Amino acid sequence: MPTRALRGAITCDANTEEQILQQTTYLLTELFERNKLDVDAITSLIFTATGDLTAVAPAQAARAFGLVDVPLLCAQEMPVDNSLPLCIRAMLHFDCELPRAALHHVFLRGATILRPDLARPGDDR
Numbered sequence: 001m002p003t004r005a006l007r008g009a010i011t012c013d014a015n016t017e018e019q020i021l022q023q024t025t026y027l028l029t030e031l032f033e034r035n036k037l038d039v040d041a042i043t044s045l046i047f048t049a050t051g052d053l054t055a056v057a058p059a060q061a062a063r064a065f066g067l068v069d070v071p072l073l074c075a076q077e078m079p080v081d082n083s084l085p086l087c088i089r090a091m092l093h094f095d096c097e098l099p100r101a102a103l104h105h106v107f108l109r110g111a112t113i114l115r116p117d118l119a120r121p122g123d124d125r
Contacts, residue, residue, distance in 0.1 A: 001095045009089040011110035017056040024061035034104040041094045048077040048089045
């Protein structure tokens, strides 16, 4: 079975534990629901966060979400001039038979500007 990757991103309102955990959970919920993912198919998940998000690691939300035995990694996003602040990005690897074209990448809230071509109506809220 092929391994596929899904991308997602979301912004937070502030650098607080509550915001980072809440928005990471929202991002994971949308990735799982839109792609009908099963936790057992997940092989790994990588999070990056902009340097202004330091209150808690997004992986903590993934563990609470149920990804208890999935390898997780958090890293700081490369600093780039004029980049989107307060942003969490995710790359989720999983096994599935679907072609890449059938996957639904998820960019939410302020992160819709990163990939407006993939945003659905209402994703920017």
